[in-house]
Amino acid sequence: MxxxxxxxxxxxxxxxxxxxxxxxxxxxxxxxxxxxxxxxxxxxxxxxxxxxxxxxxxxxxxxxxxxxxxxxxxxxxxxxxxxxxxxxxxxxxxxxxxxxxxxxxxxxxxxxxxxxxxxxxxxxxxxNCSTIITLMAVKGINRLSKIVAMNACTYQATSGAGAAGPVELMEQMEELDKEYKETGIIPNKGNVEAKVFAHQIAGNVIPMIGSLKDNGYTTEEMKMQNEGRKIMHLPDLKVTCTCVRVPVVRSHSIAVTVYTEDVLNVEDVKAQIAKEQNVKLYDEPENQVYPMPIVTSDQDITYVGRIRKDLIHDNGITLFCCGDQVRKGxxxxxxxxxxxxxxxxx
Amino acid sequence: MxxxxxxxxxxxxxxxxxxxxxxxxxxxxxxxxxxxxxxxxxxxxxxxxxxxxxxxxxxxxxxxxxxxxxxxxxxxxxxxxxxxxxxxxxxxxxxxxxxxxxxxxxxxxxxxxxxxxxxxxxxxxxxNCSTIITLMAVKGINRLSKIVAMNACTYQATSGAGAAGPVELMEQMEELDKEYKETGIIPNKGNVEAKVFAHQIAGNVIPMIGSLKDNGYTTEEMKMQNEGRKIMHLPDLKVTCTCVRVPVVRSHSIAVTVYTEDVLNVEDVKAQIAKEQNVKLYDEPENQVYPMPIVTSDQDITYVGRIRKDLIHDNGITLFCCGDQVRKGxxxxxxxxxxxxxxxxx
Incomplete structure (x- = not known):
């Protein structure tokens, strides 16, 4: 060889x-x-x-x-x-x-x-990591009908900011626990130092990743549209994205509504996603089975669940996906x- | 008196x-x-x-x-x-x-x-708590032009599940920290017990709150539309919602895109939100100022930030809001x- x-x-x-x-x-x-x-x-x-x-x-x-x-x-x-x-x-x-x-x-x-x-x-x-995980989740949908737009909200893990991210999370968790033990009161805002992130990340969510562009979106948010267009060969793809850092060690999650040219039904979408390479249909919410960081980390598969019809537009499918952004991302x-x-x- | x-x-x-x-x-x-x-x-x-x-x-x-x-x-x-x-x-x-x-x-x-x-x-x-926080954030927009639809993703705190929620979060955080100290490896999934929530919540996000309805949405997710219609006197309001539990003590956050009858501009929206009773415009992302649970807890004000044009539809405004769901919610x-x-x- x-x-x-x-x-x-x-x-x-x-x-x-x-x-x-x-x-x-x-x-x-x-x-x-x-x-x-x-x-x-x-x-x-x-x-x-x-x-x-x-x-x-x-x-x-x-x-x-x-x-x-x-x-x-x-x-x-x-x-x-x-x-x-x-x-x-x-x-x-x-x-x-x-x-x-x-x-x-x-x-x-x-x-x-x-x-x-x-x-x-x-x-x-x-x-970009969130873009990869999201596109892996929706590529089967694009096979059924061309994707024209997506509305995505991310739940991004601390390891997306490098190895120091989860260390800062753990240190802050320890400090919050210490304050709780000393006072008996569970603190919202602890006496913690934020170095990797702009604010405390333990017990918090930070709705800004990357730097700000003129249109009010961040560089990270615009990647979903601009990289999505290039990867999917969909030059007219429109994406509204909100990127949020959450106190998770590893695996990014994304809640996304996908709008396609044609109206799709949920069963066809599930069947197609189940066939996709390196994607796992993980969608039995009645049994508490849905993608989560603790399920998807340390592997290369993108998990997709909570698949349902959008309630605004007939041509929309809403889903939740999750994958290890250090690995597949x-x-x-x-x-x-x-x-x-x-x-x-x- | x-x-x-x-x-x-x-x-x-x-x-x-x-x-x-x-x-x-x-x-x-x-x-x-x-x-x-x-x-x-x-x-x-x-x-x-x-x-x-x-x-x-x-x-x-x-x-x-x-x-x-x-x-x-x-x-x-x-x-x-x-x-x-x-x-x-x-x-x-x-x-x-x-x-x-x-x-x-x-x-x-x-x-x-x-x-x-x-x-x-x-x-x-x-x-419902998330519904109150979201509607407080968007009520100013509805004054400028009638809201016809919303796409909302929530980041809901553990205290939304009652007083035992944050206690379970803190206990699990302590266990994860203990495992980290013993092994030197930051755990994704810890050896923790989940009683209040269906899965580990520390270091995780759980994309299901409430019970499942026939349309694939949860009871919690449908409240945003059905309660929204009644409160706002908007019987035709359509809402697609994804409710996600995050490892936060207090304050729910919601990323929402609001679609109105008319096309609005961002400056008018910001000016109106700034005037709204019990709402705070908190929107200087260039200075890392945006709504977050550590900022909004233990008070009655709904914070609104990250206000920008939707990139899919001209009549859309995207924003991030946060409020204490035990108090205002x-x-x-x-x-x-x-x-x-x-x-x-x-």
């Missing part, structure tokens, strides 16, 4: 570490594995398939000889090294949002537009892109 | 205790205060305005001489005692959902349809109904 020299840029972050894990789980045909990170992590050792691999410095000449570079770094770092990666002859599968809207950069969810990977000119972008999707690129099953 | 004999049915629960507090805060002109509860609580003593009041048994002849009974009990208890209360000549302001859709029972948010209290035939219903609203009924400011 042909093997590949694979690099991970940003190998020590939450997504980079998960990429390493998924490469192993999926038996990606790795020849050399090169783990690149900033100065701070250089020299640390990480295990991969029984071998210890030393973290090397991400610098301009670090990419020579690589076939594929999985990017798990910031937009700035992705921009800094993109030309070096392409010049080295590698394909850069980048999880940052830096190039997602570039015309010559495919933006890919392999189960939806996998063949777009072959249009790459050296860079393939990995989409980031690391797994990137590795799947690499698998698709080299002609292997994903 | 005229004074009234006031009873609280279910005086020891989360809402009943808050009703007592709000009666005091608002200086409701109380002559006799009669606190009624089940056998279990009889004989306990509660303080009200410096006096100790003993809890009495809620039984069929417990209501004689009362002018107003605030109901903070279950549907079953409300149904059991309704005729006794009315026969005693009192007005029953009931927080249960038992009579909300009865034709001869006004369903009232005083700031919206306060005059409906005078149509009562002995019973006035207090609306239940106890305060009931006391305000009583104030309105006796001709006092609320």
């Amino acid at each position: 042909k093997t590949y020299n694979v690099g991970i840029l940003g190998a020590t972050g939450a997504v980079g570490r998960e990429m390493l894990k998924v490469l192993g789980e999926r038996n990606f045909p790795v020849n050399e594995l090169r783990l690149l990170a900033s100065e701070r992590s250089v020299g640390k050792k990480v295990e991969f398939q029984g071998k210890e691999i030393e973290i090397k410095l991400a610098c301009h000449d670090a990419f020579k000889g690589l076939d594929i570079v999985l990017g798990a770094a910031s937009n700035a770092v992705a921009k800094e090294f993109k030309d070096d990666i392409v010049a080295a002859g590698a394909v850069f599968i980048d999880n940052s949002s830096a190039f997602r809207q570039d015309a010559d950069v495919p933006l890919v969810v392999p189960e939806i537009n996998g063949d777009d990977v072959f249009k790459n000119k050296g860079v393939i972008s990995n989409p 980031a690391a797994t999707n990137a590795v799947q892109i690499a698998l698709k690129l080299v002609g292997l099953d994903f | 005229k004074t009234y004999n006031v009873g609280i049915l279910g005086a020891t629960g989360a809402v009943g205790r808050e009703m007592l507090k709000v009666l005091g805060e608002r200086n409701f002109p109380v002559n006799e205060l009669r606190l009624l509860a089940s056998e279990r609580s009889v004989g306990k003593k509660v303080e009200f305005q410096g006096k100790e009041i003993e809890i009495k048994l809620a039984c069929h002849d417990a209501f004689k001489g009362l002018d107003i009974v605030l109901g903070a009990a279950s549907n079953a208890v409300a149904k059991e005692f309704k005729d006794d209360i009315v026969a005693a000549g009192a007005v029953f302001i009931d927080n249960s959902s038992a009579f909300r859709q009865d034709a001869d029972v006004p369903l009232v948010v005083p700031e919206i349809n306060g005059d409906d209290v005078f149509k009562n035939k002995g019973v006035i219903s207090n609306p 239940a106890a305060t609203n009931a006391v305000q109904i009583a104030l309105k009924l006796v001709g006092l400011d609320f």
Whole structure:
């Protein structure tokens, strides 16, 4: 079997570490594995398939000889090294949002537009996490009738902000519990420090993720529409989105109403979703079975439930979906892109 | 000043205790205060305005001489005692959902349809908590142009399930923290017991509140439409709602898109919301100012922010609102109904 020299840029972050894990789980045909990170992590050792691999410095000449570079770094770092990666002859599968809207950069969810990977000119972008989970949930609906619009509200986990997110959540939970024990009163707002998030996240929800755009939406909210258009090949797709951070460790949830060209019935939608690759119909609310973060984390499947008719428009279907955004929403999707690129099953 | 004999049915629960507090805060002109509860609580003593009041048994002849009974009990208890209360000549302001859709029972948010209290035939219903908060947020929009539809997703606090809800949340948070300390791994699903909620609520979201109806919506979700119609005097209002429990102590949040007859602009909407009674425009996302449970709890004001144009329909406005559902969503609203009924400011 042909093997590949694979690099991970940003190998020590939450997504980079998960990429390493998924490469192993999926038996990606790795020849050399090169783990690149900033100065701070250089020299640390990480295990991969029984071998210890030393973290090397991400610098301009670090990419020579690589076939594929999985990017798990910031937009700035992705921009800094993109030309070096392409010049080295590698394909850069980048999880940052830096190039997602570039015309010559495919933006890919392999189960939806996998063949777009072959249009790459050296860079393939990995989409936004909530967008991936939502599109995985609704791709079956789009097969039944073209999606024209979506209204989505997210319930996004703290790990979407990196490995420090859940640590901050746990620290704040501990502080709230301590105050409760000392006073006998359950605190709403605790005496906590917010570093990763703009406000206390334990016992709270924060209805703003990303930075604000002129239209009053955040960058995170606009991704659902703009990335959705590109991935689904639906240039006229309209999406209203509200992104909310919730005190969850892992897995993003999304409540979404999908509007299609034709009127669909719920049973047909359920039957189609049940057939979709890497999607699980999980819809027995009468038995308290519906997608939830505690059910969907640490796996690659997007769960879909609470499927019902919209009550405003006949052509609407409302549902609730949930998936692990560090895995399918980031690391797994990137590795799947690499698998698709080299002609292997994903 | 005229004074009234006031009873609280279910005086020891989360809402009943808050009703007592709000009666005091608002200086409701109380002559006799009669606190009624089940056998279990009889004989306990509660303080009200410096006096100790003993809890009495809620039984069929417990209501004689009362002018107003605030109901903070279950549907079953409300149904059991309704005729006794009315026969005693009192007005029953009931927080249960038992009579909300009865034709001869006004369903009232005083700031919206306060005059409906005078149509009562002995019973006035207090609306559902999420419905009250949402309608408070959008009532200004309805003044600018008639609301025809809403798409709402809720982020509902654990105290919506009664006083035991936040206790279960805190216990589970403690267990998750313990597991984290023992293993060094942040758990998604902990070794926790779920009694109040169908599943673990700490570190999770549960996309089902209430019981399931034939159309796939829950009783809780249908309240937003059916109670909304009655309160707003909008018999054709259509509402698609997804109700989700989140690990928050207090205050429900709702992301809602409101569709109106006319096309509105965001500045007019903000200006109107800023003028609304008991509503606070809290909308400076550029400064990280938006409604959140840690901001809105333990008060009676509904906060509204993230106001922007819907991206699907020109006649849509999208916003995020938050309010204390034990207070404005239940106890305060009931006391305000009583104030309105006796001709006092609320």
